[in-house]
Amino acid sequence: MNFVHTEDRRMLADSLNRFIAEQYGMERRNQFAYGDEGHSPALYAQFAELGAIGALFPEAAGGFGGGGFDISLVFEALGRGLVAEPLLGALVVGQALIAAGTEAQKARLQDIAAGGLVAALAHDEPGSHYELSNVSATATKTAQGWVLNGAKSVVAFGGKADLLLVSTRTAGRPFDTAGISLFLVDGSAAGIAKRGYSRIDGGCAAELTFTDVQLGSEALVGQEGEGYALLELVQGYALLALAAEALGAMDVAKQSTLEYLQTRKQFGVAIGTFQALQHRMADLLLEVEQMRSAVINAADAIDNARGGARERALSAAKYTAGYVGALVAEESIQLHGGIGMTWELPLSHYAKRLVLIDHQFGDEDHHLARFIALGAASADSPKGRP
Numbered sequence: 001m002n003f004v005h006t007e008d009r010r011m012l013a014d015s016l017n018r019f020i021a022e023q024y025g026m027e028r029r030n031q032f033a034y035g036d037e038g039h040s041p042a043l044y045a046q047f048a049e050l051g052a053i054g055a056l057f058p059e060a061a062g063g064f065g066g067g068g069f070d071i072s073l074v075f076e077a078l079g080r081g082l083v084a085e086p087l088l089g090a091l092v093v094g095q096a097l098i099a100a101g102t103e104a105q106k107a108r109l110q111d112i113a114a115g116g117l118v119a120a121l122a123h124d125e126p127g128s129h130y131e132l133s134n135v136s137a138t139a140t141k142t143a144q145g146w147v148l149n150g151a152k153s154v155v156a157f158g159g160k161a162d163l164l165l166v167s168t169r170t171a172g173r174p175f176d177t178a179g180i181s182l183f184l185v186d187g188s189a190a191g192i193a194k195r196g197y198s199r200i201d202g203g204c205a206a207e208l209t210f211t212d213v214q215l216g217s218e219a220l221v222g223q224e225g226e227g228y229a230l231l232e233l234v235q236g237y238a239l240l241a242l243a244a245e246a247l248g249a250m251d252v253a254k255q256s257t258l259e260y261l262q263t264r265k266q267f268g269v270a271i272g273t274f275q276a277l278q279h280r281m282a283d284l285l286l287e288v289e290q291m292r293s294a295v296i297n298a299a300d301a302i303d304n305a306r307g308g309a310r311e312r313a314l315s316a317a318k319y320t321a322g323y324v325g326a327l328v329a330e331e332s333i334q335l336h337g338g339i340g341m342t343w344e345l346p347l348s349h350y351a352k353r354l355v356l357i358d359h360q361f362g363d364e365d366h367h368l369a370r371f372i373a374l375g376a377a378s379a380d381s382p383k384g385r386p
Contacts, residue, residue, distance in 0.1 A: 005073065008064075013073050015050055020081030026346045033084035033202025038157065044085045048115025052078075056091045061098045061109055068299035071237065072244035076295075079248025082346070082353055084202040086118050086157040088241055093119035093165045096182065096234045100222030105184060108163065120161035121238075122152040122185075122208055123231065130362040132231050133177045137210065139168035146183065146220070148191075148213040156360075158206035159196030161187040166210070171225050180227040183219045190214070201356040202349070233306050236314045238361045240298045243317035246357045247295050250288045250328045253350045257281070257332045277335065284331050287324045294320040308378045315367040315374065322364030325354035 005013070023043060032040040047053065055070045057063025065071075071091065078087065090112050097105050111117035128134040137150025148168060158164070164185040172179030185192070191213035196206040222230050261272030261281060271277055294317040301313035329351035333340035340347055358364055 005069065009070065009073050012051060012055055013077060016052060016074065016077040017080065019046070019050055020077065020083060024081050024083060026082070026349070029082055029084065030202070030349070033082075034198060038160065038198060038202070038204030039085045044118075045115040047083075047085060047087070048113065053087060053090050053115060054113045056087070057094055057098065057109065057113060061094075061106065062113060063109075066098075068240060068302035071240055071302070072295055072299040075241040075244035076248040079245035079250075079353075080252050082202070082249065082252075082349055086120070086160075086203075088238060089118065089120040089157055089161065091241055092121045092234045092238050093163065095237050096121075096165055096221060096230055097184075099233055100182075100230050101184075102218065104218065105221060108184075112163075117162045118157055118160055118187075119163045119165070120155055120157050120187075121167075121234070122155045122158060122164045123167040124153050124155070125151060126153050128153075130366045131175065132235065133175050133180065133228060135167050135169045135180050136174050137166070137168045139170050139181055139183060139215075141170070145214065145216040145218075148183065148185070148210045148215060150210050152208045152210075154205050155208055156203065156205050158208050159194045159204060163187060164208075165221065167227060167231060177228040179225050180231065181224050182221040182227040182230060183215055184221055185210075185213065185215065185219065199356065201352040229306065232311070235361055236302055236306070236310065239314040239318045239367075240295070240302050242357050242360055243291075243295050243298055243314075243321045246321040246325050246354060247288075247291050249350050249354050249357075250291060250324065253328050253332045253347055253354070254284060254288050256347055257284070257335050260336055280331060280335065284328060287327055291320050291324045308374050312371055312374045312378075315362075315371040318362060319364045319367040319371060322358035322367070325358055326364075329354045 023046070051064065052074050054063040055065035055074050058066030094109055094112050097109055108117070112119050125134065125136055137148065137152065139146045139148050148166065150168065152166065164187055166183050166185050168181055168183060169179055170181040191211045193209040193211065194206045196204055198204050258281065261277060262270055264271050297313045298317035301310045304310045332347055333351055336347060339345055342348060362370070
């Protein structure tokens with residue numbers, strides 16, 4: 001495995017980090033993230049111009065990257081700047097179209113990569129508890145196409161999305177992996193009720209209700225009833241992106257805490273000279289490096305065929321993001337003392353984001369159980385192959 005980024009990746013990382021530092025300062029970021037829009041459409045378009053969205057897709061699909069290390073590089077930079085823009089939705093929906101979309105559907109990738117179209121995955125439902133196969137929303141076939149009914153919850157940027165990728169059940173019962181189908185739905189389609197709200201870590205989400213939403217046959221993505229495999233495929237990209245974003249946020253929280261320990265004085269000396277605090281900081285540094293290794297493993301595995309080894313590496317990264325993210329948030333705030341909780345200190349916003357990342361696409365408990373189950377399935381297969 002080559003740990004050195006290519007020249008193109010280094011240039012993209014430098015451009016992204018410089019742009020975020022100059023244009024996405026914390027005060028300005030908070031105005032966007034906690035405002036009515038939940039992000040800045042103008043800055044989102046500028047991220048697209050810099051190539052941040054195009055780097056998420058391969059050249060064959062009109063991008064210029066699309067590999068695991070391209071994706072992790074972009075989202076690590078976003079995590080460092082605590083960027084609250086809808087790039088995760090662009091990644092997930094875009095990868096679904098690349099993997100299973102028709103030529104007409106893939107044409108939408110140009111608008112997604114250009115930043116002129118906000119895309120969102122509408123999959124989670126009330127009480128679904130992160131299970132990909134727990135789908136109750138239905139799509140019924142008609143002479144004209146399909147009719148969608150059901151509800152989706154906590155859809156990131158769902159109230160603002162121009163394009164929704166919606167998971168439905170066209171056969172079977174909840175928890176059946178067969179019978180799940182995915183559809184591309186216009187965000188302004190008749191029959192969609194939206195209740196939008198701000199997230200506590202910035203950005204926005206929405207509860208969506210679909211009531212007799214009429215779709216043409218061309219809205220189906222992939223094969224009818226075979227959407228579970230596609231969901232698992234694109235979930236992997238989301239897990240990598242979130243783990244990399246968490247790593248970027250951890251690095252900033254770690255560095256700001258280290259600087260605080262070196263400058264804050266008590267009894268006439270920097271508190272960083274106290275042995276007990278040194279031990280806690282050393283443990284924190286080691287855990288963050290463990291997170292970095294998990295992201296590297298996930299980035300390397302994402303390009304492999306869907307299967308046990310790939311999914312285990314991705315679940316391991318997401319589990320580590322949840323465990324280490326909570327540790328970094330707690331220790332950083334405690335080592336800062338009371339000031340660590342204040343709105344004015346950027347650290348408090350990084351801590352909130354780290355905690356909320358754990359609850360996107362499955363928390364640490366879910367992915368620990370998934371990692372164990374995948375390992376058991378691999379051990380039971382012939383010759384231990386996944």
